[in-house]
Amino acid sequence: MEVDRRTEGPGGVSPAGVRSPGPAASLQLDTAIQFVRGVGPKRAALLGKRGIRRVEDILFHFPRRYEDRSAFASLDSLRPGASATIRATVLGVHWIPTRARGGLLDVVLTDGRSTLHAKWFNGGRLYRSKVFSAGVRLVATGKPERDRFGSGVVLFNPEFEIVPDGDEASGPEPAAYVPVYEELAGVTSRQLRSIVGAAVDGLAADIEDPLPGEMRGRLKLPALHASLRALHRPRLDDDIDRLNRRRSPYHRRFIFEEFLLMELTSARERRRTRARDGVRFATSDVIRERVKTILSFHPTAAQKKVLKEIVDDLKAPHPMNRLLQGDVGSGKTIVAFETVVIAVENGFQAVIMAPTEILAEQHYINARRAFAPLEYEVALLRKGSARDDPAVLDAVRSGRAQLVIGTHAVLEESAGFHRLGLVVIDEQHRFGVLQRLRLMEKGRHPNTLVMTATPIPRTLAMTFYGDLDVSVIDEMPPGRTPIRTEHVAEQGRARAETAIRGELAAGGQCYVVYPLIEESEKLDLRSATEGFRQLAAAFPERRVGLLHGRMKSEDKEAVMHAFGAGRLDILVSTTVVEVGVDVPNAGLMVIEHAERFGIAQLHQLRGRVGRGRRRGRCLLMTPDRIGNTAVERVRAVAATTDGFRLAETDLKLRGPGELAGTRQSGMPEFRVADIVEDRDILIEARDEAERCVGDAPAADALIRRLSGGRGRANLTGVG
Numbered sequence: 235m236e237v238d239r240r241t242e243g244p245g246g247v248s249p250a251g252v253r254s255p256g257p258a259a260s261l262q263l264d265t266a267i268q269f270v271r272g273v274g275p276k277r278a279a280l281l282g283k284r285g286i287r288r289v290e291d292i293l294f295h296f297p298r299r300y301e302d303r304s305a306f307a308s309l310d311s312l313r314p315g316a317s318a319t320i321r322a323t324v325l326g327v328h329w330i331p332t333r334a335r336g337g338l339l340d341v342v343l344t345d346g347r348s349t350l351h352a353k354w355f356n357g358g359r360l361y362r363s364k365v366f367s368a369g370v371r372l373v374a375t376g377k378p379e380r381d382r383f384g385s386g387v388v389l390f391n392p393e394f395e396i397v398p399d400g401d402e403a404s405g406p407e408p409a410a411y412v413p414v415y416e417e418l419a420g421v422t423s424r425q426l427r428s429i430v431g432a433a434v435d436g437l438a439a440d441i442e443d444p445l446p447g448e449m450r451g452r453l454k455l456p457a458l459h460a461s462l463r464a465l466h467r468p469r470l471d472d473d474i475d476r477l478n479r480r481r482s483p484y485h486r487r488f489i490f491e492e493f494l495l496m497e498l499t500s501a502r503e504r505r506r507t508r509a510r511d512g513v514r515f516a517t518s519d520v521i522r523e524r525v526k527t528i529l530s531f532h533p534t535a536a537q538k539k540v541l542k543e544i545v546d547d548l549k550a551p552h553p554m555n556r557l558l559q560g561d562v563g564s565g566k567t568i569v570a571f572e573t574v575v576i577a578v579e580n581g582f583q584a585v586i587m588a589p590t591e592i593l594a595e596q597h598y599i600n601a602r603r604a605f606a607p608l609e610y611e612v613a614l615l616r617k618g619s620a621r622d623d624p625a626v627l628d629a630v631r632s633g634r635a636q637l638v639i640g641t642h643a644v645l646e647e648s649a650g651f652h653r654l655g656l657v658v659i660d661e662q663h664r665f666g667v668l669q670r671l672r673l674m675e676k677g678r679h680p681n682t683l684v685m686t687a688t689p690i691p692r693t694l695a696m697t698f699y700g701d702l703d704v705s706v707i708d709e710m711p712p713g714r715t716p717i718r719t720e721h722v723a724e725q726g727r728a729r730a731e732t733a734i735r736g737e738l739a740a741g742g743q744c745y746v747v748y749p750l751i752e753e754s755e756k757l758d759l760r761s762a763t764e765g766f767r768q769l770a771a772a773f774p775e776r777r778v779g780l781l782h783g784r785m786k787s788e789d790k791e792a793v794m795h796a797f798g799a800g801r802l803d804i805l806v807s808t809t810v811v812e813v814g815v816d817v818p819n820a821g822l823m824v825i826e827h828a829e830r831f832g833i834a835q836l837h838q839l840r841g842r843v844g845r846g847r848r849r850g851r852c853l854l855m856t857p858d859r860i861g862n863t864a865v866e867r868v869r870a871v872a873a874t875t876d877g878f879r880l881a882e883t884d885l886k887l888r889g890p891g892e893l894a895g896t897r898q899s900g901m902p903e904f905r906v907a908d909i910v911e912d913r914d915i916l917i918e919a920r921d922e923a924e925r926c927v928g929d930a931p932a933a934d935a936l937i938r939r940l941s942g943g944r945g946r947a948n949l950t951g952v953g
Contacts, residue, residue, distance in 0.1 A: 260436070260438045261289050261433060261436040261437050261438060262289065262438055262441065263288065263289055263290035263293070263437075263441055264288050264289070264290065265288060265289045266278070266287065266288060266289075267281055267282070267286055267287055267288055267289060267291065267292055270289060270292070270429055270432050270433045270436065271432035271436065272425075272428050272429050272432050273429055277421065277429075280419040280420060280421065281418060281419055281421065283419050284418045284419045286418060286419075289433050289437070292426075292429060292430055292433050293430065293433055293434070293437070293462050293466070294905060295415065295416075295418065295426070295430070296465055296466075296488075296905065296906060297413030297414055297415055297465065297466070298414055298415060298416050299413075299414050299478050300411045300412065300413055300414065300468060300474050300477045300478055301319050301373075301375050301411070301412045301414060302319060302411055302474055303319060303373070303410055303411070303412045304410060304411070304470060306319055306320055306321045306373075307319065307320055308320075308345055308347065308348065309322065309343070309344070309345045309347070309348035309349065309350045310347060310348040312350065312378040312387050313378065313387070314378050314379055314380045314387055315377060315378070315379075316377070316378070317375065317376065317377045318375070318376070318377075318378065319373065319374070319375045320343070320345065320350070320373070320374055320375075321345065321371070321372075321373050321397075322343035322344060322345045322350065322371070322372060322374065323343065323344055323345070323346075323369065323370070323371050323372075324341055324342070324343060324366050324367060324368055324369065324370040324371075324372070325342040325343065325344050325349065325368060326341075326342045326368060327339070327340070327341050327342075327361070327366045327367060327368075328340040328341075328342075329361050337356070337357065337358055337361075338353055338354070338355060338357065339353065339354040339357025339358075339360055339361050339366075340352075340353050341353070341354075341366045343372075343374075350386070350387070350388070350389065351381065351386075351388045351389070352374060352376075352388070352389040352390075352392055352394075353388055353389070353390050353391075354390075354391050355390070355391060365396065370396060371396070371397040372394050372395060372396050372397060373394065373395050373397060374389060374392040374393065374394040374395075375392055375393050375394070375414075376389040376390070376391070376392030376393065377389075393414065395414075395422070395423060395424050396424075410468075410470070411468040411469070411470065411472060411474050411477070412427070413427060413430075413465070413466060413468065414427075415427060415430070430466050431466065431467065434462060434463050434466045434467055437459065437462065437463075439459060441458060441459055442458075442939075443457050443458040443459070444458070444491070444936070444939035444940050444942070445458070445487075445491060445494075446936070449922065450487075453490070453918070453922070454483070455483070455486065455487045455490060456483055456484055456487050458487075460484075461483075461484040461487045461488065464482070464484040465477075465482075465484050465485070480906065480908075480911075480912075485906060486915060488905075488906045488907075489906050489907040489908075489912050489915050490915050490918065490919055491940060492904050492905065492906060492907040493907055493912070493915060493916050493918075493919035493920075494919040494922060494923060494940065495937065495940040495941055496700065496919075497700065497916075497919045497920045497922075497923035498923045498926060498927065498933055498936060498937050498940070499700070499937060500700025500701050500923070501700075501920075501923040501924055501926075501927040501933075502927055502930075502933060502934070502937070503700070503701040504555075504700075504701055505927055505930070507552060507553060507555050507701065508552040509552070510552055510553055510679045511551065511552070511679060512550065512551060512552045512553030512554070512679045512680075512681065513553065513582060513655040513656075513677070513678065513679060513680055513681055514548070514549065514550070514551055515548040515549065515576050515577060515580045515582075515655070515681070516549070516580060517545060517548075517549070517576060520579075521575070521576060521579045521580075524575050524579055524608060525572050525575045525576065527575075527607050527608060528568075528571055528572070528575060528604045528605060528607070528608065529568070529572075531711065533565070533568070534565065534707075534709045534710075534711055534712075535709060536564070536706075536707045536708050536709035537565050537568070537569055537707060537709075539705075540558060540569055540705045540706070540707055541569055541572055541573075543556070543703075543705050544556060544558075544569070544573055544683065544705070545576070547681065547703070548573075548576060548577075548681055553679045553680065553681055553682065554681035554682060554683065554703075555682050555701060555702050555703065556682070556683050556684070556702060556703045556704070556705055557684050557685075557686070557695060557702040557703070557704045557705065558570070558683055558684070558685045558686075558705050558706075558707070559685075559686055559689060559690065559695060559704065559705065559706045559707070560685070560687060560706065560707035560708075561687065561689055561707070561708075561710070561841075561876075561877035561878070562687050562837065562838060562840075562841025562877065563710060563711070563714055563841055563844075563845060564687075564707040564708075564709070564710055564711070565707060565711050566685045566687065566707060567597070567600065567660075567685075568604075569707070570586065570658045570660075570683060570685060571600075571601065571604050571605075573656060573658070573683060574586075574601075574605075574637055574656060574658070575605075575608070577655045577656035577681070578608075578610060578636045578637065580655065581653065581655075582653050582654065582655025582656060582680075583630075583633060583635070583636055583637070583638065583651050583652060583653055583654050583655060583656075584636070584637050584638070584654075584655065584656035584657075584658065585637075585638045585639070585640075585644055585651070585654060585656070585657055585658065585673065585676075586601075586637070586638070586639045586640075586658040586659075586660060587640060587641065587642075587644050587645075587657070587658070587659050587660065587673055588639070588640070588641055588660045588661065589641065589660070589661045590641065590810065591616065591617070591641055591787050591790070591791070592790060592791065592794055592810065592811075593660065593661070594614065594616075594639055594640055594641050595614070595791060595794075596816055597639050597660070598612060598614040598639045600816075601637060601639060605637065610636045610637055611629065611634055611635050611636055611637075612635065612636070612637045612638075612639065613626050613629050613630055613635035613637070613638045613639070614626070614639050614640060615627075615630070615638055615639070615640030615641075615643040615644050615649055616640065616641070616643055616787075617641065617642070617643045617787070627648060627649065627650075630649060630650070630651060630652075631650045631651070631652060632652055633651075633652030633653055638651070642669070644673060644676075645669060645672050645673055649676070650676070651676050651677060653677070654676050654677030654678075654680050655677060655680050655681060656680055656681050656682075656683070657673050657674055657676075657677070657680050657681070657682045657683070658682075658683045658684075658685070659673070659682070659683070659684040659685065660685050661685070661686060661687065661688075684702065687838060687841070687877075688834050688838070688877075688881075689834075689837075689877035689878045689880065689881040690881055691878065691881060691882060691885070694885070694909060694910075694913075708878070714844070715844065715849050715850075716875040717840050717841075717843060717844045717849075717850035717851065717852055717875055718849065718850070718851045718852070719840060719851075719852045719853075719854065719871060719872045719875070720851075720852070720853050720854065720872060721828075721854045721856065721868050721869060721872045722853050722854065722855050722856075723855075723856055723857070723858045724855075724856070724857050724858045725858055727855070729853070730824050730853050730855060731772065733822055733824070733851065733853060734746075734773070734804065734822065734824065737821050737822040737851075738773075738776060738803055738804075740821075740848075741819075742819055742820065742821035742822065742848050743797065743800070743802070743803055743804070743805070743817065743819050743820045743821070743822075744803070744804045744805070744820065744821075744822040744823070744824065745804075745805050745807060745811060745820060745822070745823040745824070745842060745843065746765060746769060746804060746805070746806045746807070746823075746824045746826065747807055747808070747809065747811065747823065747824070747825045747826065747839055748760060748761055748762040748765050748806070748807070748808055748826045748827070749808070749809070749826070749827050749830040749831065750762065750808070752764075760826045760827060762780065762782055762806055762807065762808050763780070765806050765826065766778060766780040766806040769804055769806060773803070773804065776803040776804060777801065777802045777803050777804070778802065778803065778804045778805075778806060779793045779796060779797060779802040779804070779805050779806065780793070780805075780806050780807070781793045781794065781797075781805060781806070781807040781808070781810060781811065782807065782808040782810060783808060783810050790810070793805070797817055797820075798816075798817050800819060805820075809831075809835065809839065811839070811842055816842075816845055817842070817845070818845050818846025818847070818848075819846060819848065820842065820843050820845070820846075820848075821843055821844065821848035821849065821850055821851060822843060822850075822851050822852075822853075823839065823840055823842060823843045823850070823851075823852045823853070824852075824853045824855060825839060825840070825852065825853065825854050825855060826855050827855065827856065827857075828854035828855055828856050828868050828871075829856045829857070829860040829861070829864035829865075829867070829868060831867075832867070832884065833867050833870060833871055833880050833881075833883060833884040833887070834880070834881070834884055836854065836867070836868075836871045837871060837875075837877055837880050839852075840852035840871075854868050854871065854872060856868060863887060866883075866887060867884075867887065870883045870884075885910045886910065
C-alpha cells in the first residue's frame with residue numbers, strides 16, 4: 235500500500251556535488267541521476283547534456299500541464315471549443331501538400347465506435363519520422379473545432395503521447411491526473427513521467443527544506459517534500475484547473491522561493507550600499523541659483539519631484555543608487571545636468587556614459603551649450619582617445635574636465651579620474667551590472683544615477699533594478715503634442731510617399747527606418763540600402779542620406795551632423811537612430827516592416843520626431859498579412875503614446891524578456907515564477923526579504939540554502 239508522503243516534515247538542499255544512494259527510499263537531492271530507477275549510465279549521459287545530473291535537477295523539471303485521464307472522452311461526444319483527452323488507435327495516415335511550407339498531416343483515429351481526424355499543420359517531421367501508422371495507440375489532448383470540410387469535428391495540432399505495445403497497464407494511467415513534461419534529450423514525456431515518479435517515490439523523507447518552518451507556517455506554504463510529491467504525483471482530490479494555471483499552493487511555494495532568492499540578494503546589496511561611506515554633497519542658495527542658470531524652460535512638477543528625491547540622496551551619508559525612468563522626451567537629460575551642477579559645485583567631477591557614440595556626441599553638444607554660462611570644461615572620451623587625443627585624457631586625470639562624456643571608452647583603464655563624485659549612465663538597459671560597477675569603481679563610492687527611456691511598470695522596475703531606488707518622470711514638458719501614429723498596410727503604400735512629400739513641402743525633414751542593412755534572401759524585407767536607392771530615385775530633387783551601424787564612427791557622425799544641420803531632407807536609417815538623435819525639424823518617421831520590431835523599440839523610434847515645434851507623425855508600414863501577435867503590437871503603438879501603457883501591453887504579449895535587458899542586468903531565468911503573472915507573490919517575497927535582511931548572518935545563510943541547487947534559479951553571482 236502506497237503511503238502519501240505529503241507531510242510537513244524536514245527537507246532542503248544538499249551540499250554541492252553528487253552522491254551514491256543508500257537504502258531504498260533514501261535518495262537525496264544531490265544523488266546522481268543515474269541511481270534513480272529506470273535511468274542508468276546511458277540515459278544519465280543523455281540527461282546530463284541538458285543539465286540533469288542530480289535528483290534535484292529532475293524533480294525541478296516541473297510538468298508543463300496536467301491531463302485528466304480519470305475519464306477519457308469518447309470520440310462521438312466531442313464538442314467544438316471544449317478541451318478533451320481521448321484514447322484512440324490510428325486507422326490511417328495521409329499527407330496533404332499545401333501552398334504553405336510544411337503541408338498538412340491528417341491522421342484518422344478510432345476508439346472502436348467512432349472516427350476522428352487529427353491534423354497537424356507543418357507536420358512534415360512527424361510524417362517523415364513515421365510516428366503514426368495503422369494500429370498505433372495514443373492519448374491526445376486538444377480543443378475540437380468544427381471541420382470546415384465535413385459535418386464532424388477535428389483536432390488541430392493536439393498534444394499526444396504514443397502508448398507502447400504491451401504497456402496498457404502502466405499507461406495511459408487510469409483514474410489519474412497525469413503530468414505532461416517537456417521532452418529532454420530524446421527522453422519522451424512518458425519516459426520522464428516514469429523517471430520522475432521513481433525519484434519522488436525514492437526521495438528520503440528527511441530532506442532539508444531551505445524555507446524556515448516559521449516562515450512557511452506564517453505564509454501558509456507547504457513543505458518541500460510535500461510540494462514535490464504533489465506536483466509530480468497529483469491526486470484526484472487536487473484542483474486540476476489550479477494546477478494547470480500554476481495557482482496550486484505547491485506552485486505558489488516554488489514561485490515564492492524563486493522570488494525570495496532574488497529579492498534577498500537585492501535587499502542585501504541595498505543594505506551594503508547604504509552601509510558604505512558615500513560622497514556627500516551639500517546644497518545652498520548659491521548652488522540652487524547655479525542650477526537655475528542652465529534651465530531654458532520652467533521644469534515640470536514631475537521633474538521637480540524627481541530632482542528633490544535625487545538631492546535628498548546626495549545629502550545622505552551613503553552613496554546614491556537611483557534609477558530615473560522617463561518616457562521619450564520627458565526631460566531626463568536636464569535633470570541629469572542639474573545633478574551634474576550640484577556635483578561640480580561641490581568640487582567633484584561627473585561622468586555620463588552613453589551606449590552609442592552618436593548619443594554621446596549629442597550629450598556633449600547639449601552639455602557644452604547648457605554649461606557655457608557656468609564655464610564648465612566638458613570632455614568627450616571616444617574609443618581610442620588614449621591613442622588619438624592624450625590631451626583629453628590629461629584633462630580628465632587632472633580634474634580640469636569637470637564633466638566627462640563618453641561611451642564604453644570611459645571604462646578603459648587609461649580613463650582615470652581626479653575626483654569622481656557622480657556617475658550618470660544613460661539607457662541603462664544597454665549596459666550590464668558589471669559595467670555599471672566598473673565605472674563606479676573609478677571613484678570612491680560615487681553617487682550613481684542610471685536613466686532609461688524604456689518604460690517599465692514600477693513594481694517590475696524595482697525587480698529589474700533591485701539594488702536601485704526608483705524615480706519616475708510621468709509628465710511631459712508643455713508644448714509636446716502626442717505623435718500621431720498610423721498603421722499602413724502594403725496596399726496603402728502610396729500614403730507614405732504622399733506623407734513624405736507633404737512634410738518636405740512644409741519645410742520639415744523625414745526619417746525612413748528599416749530593420750535590415752542589406753537585402754536578405756531568407757527574409758522578404760525592404761533593406762536600408764535598397765530603400766535608400768529607391769527613395770533617391772523617387773525624390774531626385776531632394777537630399778537623401780543613409781545611416782547604419784556598419785558605417786565608421788566618423789561617417790555616422792558626418793551623416794547625423796548633416797541631417798541635424800538641415801543639409802539632408804530624408805534620412806534612411808536602421809535602428810541606430812533609436813536613441814539620442816535630436817533633430818527638432820524632423821516631423822515624420824516612416825518605419826518599414828514595423829511588424830519586425832518590438833513595442834518598446836517602435837515607441838523609442840517614433841520618439842525621434844516631434845521634438846521641436848512641428849507636430850510629429852509616424853507611419854508603421856507592414857505587409858498586408860501579418861501574424862496576430864504582430865498585429866497586436868503594431869495596433870498598440872498606433873493607439874497610444876503612453877509608454878507605461880505600452881510597457882504593460884508588451885509584458886502581456888511577450889513577458890519581461892529583454893524589456894529591461896534582463897540577461898545583462900542579472901535577472902535569473904525562472905523555472906516556475908513569472909514576473910508578470912505572479913506580481914502578488916513577488917511583492918510578498920520582497921516584503922519578506924526586507925524582514926529577513928536585518929539579520930545579515932541569517933539572511934546570508936538563507937541565500938546560500940536557496941541558491942544551493944542547480945535545479946532552482948541561482949542568483950549567487952549578484953550582490
